[in-house]
Each structure stands twice: as C-alpha cells, then as structure tokens.
Amino acid sequence: MKKKVSLKDIANRVGVSTALVSYVLNNKKEGRISEESARKIREAAREMNYRTNQIARSLKTNKTFTIGLVIADISNPFFSRLARIIEDEAEQKNYTVIIGSSDEKPEKFCKLVDTFLDKQVDGLIIAATDGTESCLNELIENNIPFVLVDRYFPSIHANYVALDNFKAAFTATQQLISIGCNNIGMVTYNSPLFNLTERKKGFLAALKENGNRNNRSRLKEVSIKARQDEVEKAVANLLSSTQPVDGLLFGSNTIAVQAVKYINTLPLRVPKDLALICFDETDSLDLFYAPLTYIRQPLEDMARQATAILLDRMDKNNKITQVNIEGELIIRKSA
Numbered sequence: 001m002k003k004k005v006s007l008k009d010i011a012n013r014v015g016v017s018t019a020l021v022s023y024v025l026n027n028k029k030e031g032r033i034s035e036e037s038a039r040k041i042r043e044a045a046r047e048m049n050y051r052t053n054q055i056a057r058s059l060k061t062n063k064t065f066t067i068g069l070v071i072a073d074i075s076n077p078f079f080s081r082l083a084r085i086i087e088d089e090a091e092q093k094n095y096t097v098i099i100g101s102s103d104e105k106p107e108k109f110c111k112l113v114d115t116f117l118d119k120q121v122d123g124l125i126i127a128a129t130d131g132t133e134s135c136l137n138e139l140i141e142n143n144i145p146f147v148l149v150d151r152y153f154p155s156i157h158a159n160y161v162a163l164d165n166f167k168a169a170f171t172a173t174q175q176l177i178s179i180g181c182n183n184i185g186m187v188t189y190n191s192p193l194f195n196l197t198e199r200k201k202g203f204l205a206a207l208k209e210n211g212n213r214n215n216r217s218r219l220k221e222v223s224i225k226a227r228q229d230e231v232e233k234a235v236a237n238l239l240s241s242t243q244p245v246d247g248l249l250f251g252s253n254t255i256a257v258q259a260v261k262y263i264n265t266l267p268l269r270v271p272k273d274l275a276l277i278c279f280d281e282t283d284s285l286d287l288f289y290a291p292l293t294y295i296r297q298p299l300e301d302m303a304r305q306a307t308a309i310l311l312d313r314m315d316k317n318n319k320i321t322q323v324n325i326e327g328e329l330i331i332r333k334s335a
Contacts, residue, residue, distance in 0.1 A: 010048060066095065073102075098121065106131035136148075159320055163295075239266075248276050260285060305323055
C-alpha cells in the first residue's frame with residue numbers, strides 16, 4: 001500500500017517547519033506568513049496528493065466538520081433543491097454535508113439520525129416526517145444540535161426555519177378569488193404535519209372571509225405518497241360536484257404535476273375554465289401550455305438561516321431561534 005503523505009513530507013519538500021505547513025493547510029487566511037510561502041505549501045500538498053487526516057483533526061478540535069441532513073423525499077424537487085443549497089452554504093463554512101432521505105417513513109428517519117450520530121456529525125438539519133416527535137425529543141434530551149427546516153412541531157421547543165404556510169395558502173386562495181373564481185377547491189395531503197395543516201387552514205380561512213362557509217367539501221385529501229389515480233380521483237370529484245370548481249389550489253408541487261397530467265386530458269382550458277395554483281415551482285410544470293402560478297418558498301434564505309442557526313448552536317449557543325419566512329406569489333398563466 002502506498003504510504004500516505006504527511007505534513008512532515010510536505011515540510012521537507014518546501015523547506016519549512018511542519019508547524020507552518022499545518023497552519024497553512026488548516027486555515028483559510030495566512031496573515032502571519034507570506035503569500036509566496038503559502039502558495040508553495042498548497043502547491044506541494046496538491047502535487048503530493050496530500051489528504052487531511054480527519055480522525056486526527058477531529059480528536060484535536062472535537063469536531064468532524066460534517067453536518068447530517070435528513071430530508072423527507074429526495075425525489076421531490078423542493079427537497080433536492082433545498083439539499084443542494086444547504087450543501088453549498090455549509091461548504092462556505094468548511095463543512096461537508098451527508099444527506100439521507102427518510103421517504104416519509106418515521107422508522108427510516110430515526111435510523112438515519114442514529115447513523116449520522118454514529119458517524120459523529122457535529123449537528124443535524126432536519127426536514128422531519130410525521131411520527132418522529134419522540135426521536136426529536138431524544139436529540140433535545142441528549143443535547144444534540146439540530147435545526148428543523150420546512151417542517152416543525154409546535155409542541156417541540158426547538159430551532160426551526162419554515163414558511164408561513166397559513167399566510168401562503170391564504171394569499172394563493174385570495175388570488176383565485178380576485179380573478180373571478182366562485183367555486184374553489186384544494187387537493188392536499190392527508191397528514192397531521194403542521195406545515196400541511198396550516199395550508200389547509202389558510203385555504204379555508206380565505207374562503208370563509210369571502211362568504212364561502214360551506215367549504216369543507218371542497219377540500220380533498222390524498223395520502224402522503226399518493227399515486228396518480230388517487231390524485232385523479234380527487235380532482236374528478238371536485239370537477240363533477242353539483243357546483244364544479246373553477247379554481248384549484250394544490251398543496252404541493254408533486255400533487256400539481258399529477259393533477260395537471262389528468263387535467264390535460266379533459267376538455268377544459270386553463271385558466272378560462274379552470275384556474276390553477278400550486279406550492280413550489282417545478283420545471284416539469286413549465287412544459288404545460290399554461291405554466292402554473294405558484295407560491296415560491298425562499299429556499300436560499302431558508303438554507304442560509306438554517307445553516308447559520310445550526311453553526312451557532314454547535315458553538316454552544318443554547319438560544320432557541322424560530323423563523324417563519326413569507327412566501328412569494330409568482331403569477332403566471334394558470335391564474
């Protein structure tokens with residue numbers, strides 16, 4: 001086996017002390033030495049294929065400079081984009097992100113958290129799934145730094161960064177009302193997750209404020225991992241009622257994609273016959289002849305704040321920070 005290159009090997013090649021090599025390779029700024037010396041050391045390290053001894057580094061600093069990121073569903077464009085932005089944000093702070101997807105399964109979620117802790121991550125950023133409250137409470141009891149992102153539980157006193165989902169759904173429904181929709185429906189997930197229940201409440205509150213009190217029948221729920229036929233059935237039910245809907249709000253971009261596939265087979269024109277709005281953008285909906293109006297979640301801001309809060313928590317700041325960010329209604333052709 002080829003011998004690993006050490007700091008001493010680099011020092012001998014450049015003609016400097018081992019301590020100086022260590023200082024340069026472990027610090028972004030070299031204010032105490034010349035730029036030329038720092039350049040030579042980094043160049044030699046690169047040519048000699050030097051790799052940092054992470055075990056030794058973690059023993060010295062009591063850190064692994066890794067963050068565990070648990071997301072709910074990597075196939076969902078929202079979560080894949082969020083993961084990428086968090087990864088980029090963490091890299092700027094010299095942290096590596098390890099990513100796992102729970103697939104909306106609480107057992108897999110808890111297993112991922114345990115795996116990350118076994119790997120000695122310094123902290124966790126978590127998009128939780130339903131049924132994981134006990135796992136999160138264990139993290140709190142064991143003083144493990146973590147931040148919830150997108151989803152949180154009001155009963156758990158923890159750091160989080162999330163969208164103001166009530167206001168976002170209220171705003172989206174008001175947009176449908178403002179363009180003349182008289183019978184508005186919503187298709188969303190049948191889940192007790194707080195972010196999803198807030199979207200339902202925002203939708204119903206907007207209808208109530210505009211005089212639509214008998215509105216529960218216009219709220220259709222599908223399972224969290226709904227198949228195409230389940231979404232089609234929900235949309236068909238709303239379109240075939242005694243007062244067919246002329247406006248639809250979708251509780252997620254995944255539901256929207258499935259619904260639009262079905263709507264595109266019907267003798268309806270969007271938005272003339274049926275106006276549509278969804279949560280979160282997705283490239284596939286841009287291919288529809290009437291690109292969907294949607295609620296944009298500020299992913300960059302969410303990722304930046306979640307990462308900053310976690311790093312602060314890992315520096316032994318026990319203050320709880322809870323951030324609700326406003327979404328932005330992006331108006332396009334569908335509504």
